[in-house]
Amino acid sequence: MKAVVFNGNKEPSFSELPEQQPKKGEVKVRLKAAGLNRRDLFVLKDSLNEQKQFILGSDGAGIVESIGDSVSAVHLQDEVIINPSLYWDKIEVVPELPQILGSPTDGTFAETVIVPQENVYLKPSFLSWEEAGVLSLSALTAYRALFTKGQLQPKQHLLIPGIGSGVATYALKFAKAIGATVTVTSRNEQKLQKAKEIGADYLLNTNEDWQRVFQYRKADLILDSIGSATFPKYFEVLKPNGTIVNFGQSSGSEVELSLKEFFYSQFNLLGTSMGSKEEFDQMIQLVTDYKIKPIIDRTYQLSEYKLALKRMAAGLQFGNIAFTVN
Structure with missing residues (x-):
């Protein structure tokens, strides 16, 4: 073969x-x-x-x-x-x-x-x-990150930095299927417009002032696969008791965070990778119920x-x- x-x-x-x-x-x-x-x-x-x-x-x-x-x-x-x-x-x-x-x-x-x-x-x-x-791989990763780890609920606000990857596009589709609000970022305007076409509520150029989008409503959940380049911005736009779920490091693995800001706002920082057979079953059910392609x-x-x-x-x-x- x-x-x-x-x-x-x-x-x-x-x-x-x-x-x-x-x-x-x-x-x-x-x-x-x-x-x-x-x-x-x-x-x-x-x-x-x-x-x-x-x-x-x-x-x-x-x-x-x-x-x-x-x-x-x-x-x-x-x-x-x-x-x-x-x-x-x-x-x-x-x-x-x-x-x-x-x-x-x-x-x-x-x-x-x-x-x-x-x-x-x-x-x-x-x-x-x-x-x-x-x-399989991208959808399973997105499902575990969003629902097992992130506990995303309808009407919550999800931030997906760096829209464009398979995991990110599945996460956008899954979140919209259950009725969440989704903001996406990218340095590429074409990717932002494509994200809008498949349901993104708010578009943000990565190099812009993020407060433009988040000044009235901060994020409940941030799905991070970028790491170093964008991580310093997350605490500014995450609501108290909000959650960051990380599954990658495309821009680098070393990040700095303020422990005072971390514990004072009671943020949650979680890691995830792939998923279990149980979650694969659940992901397939979600994809089938909502005819997600x-x-x-x-x-x-x-x-x-x-x-x-x-x-x-x-x-x-x-x-x-x-x-x-x-």
Whole structure:
């Protein structure tokens, strides 16, 4: 089979690999589409992966081609999507280090992938292959950040700095689905206008005075994946007892905060990463109930992975980048 393979500190290659067969409790899926995530860029730069070889990719959707022994909930020819969060069942039992498909386990940038049977779900019928192929990782991350950690409620005010990523666009759609008010920021006016088209209530250029938007109503919840560049502004626009949920560090991991301001205003600062099987179930239910579709930025053939990685690295995308596979 053809696959995008990372081999130590070398550049990924589009290579021919032998087909594998599922073992007990496993399912083999012939992929129709896969999704690129910023995590794939991080994996390439992670020094822990310098001596490893694996297939990139966490998101994917396709058709069940074969099943191993003791598989009962999945059937041949089922159209499925893949939950890339491995071996994390319960919300409250957080693993020391979340295990995610695509490093070190072989991932979805391939013609086929083998996963545990509990990690495949029937594809919602209203989603195209490309939409289903980009759903899982970003949507699960957004769901846990918003609802498990952030406890977002209808009519609350959510701030999403740096709109444009897959997680951010899902968060915007999820928040609007339940009736929250959403403010988004970006340095890119085109991204701001696209966010308005999919429901954002207030638009803010990152370089503007944030008080323009927040002088009358501060944020209940801030969903942060940027880190250093914007973090110093958050305490100015967060209401007392408000919450910051962080799931990334695209501009840097080192931040400074005033402990006096932190405890005096009784802010909450929480971290999150990926999500559990329980949350994946809940996310799929929300997506199905509200017929929420991903925003597809661009679709590439899997062999065009270098172009996709370049676009992601430059931060040009709005929504998810998809690959067609078979």
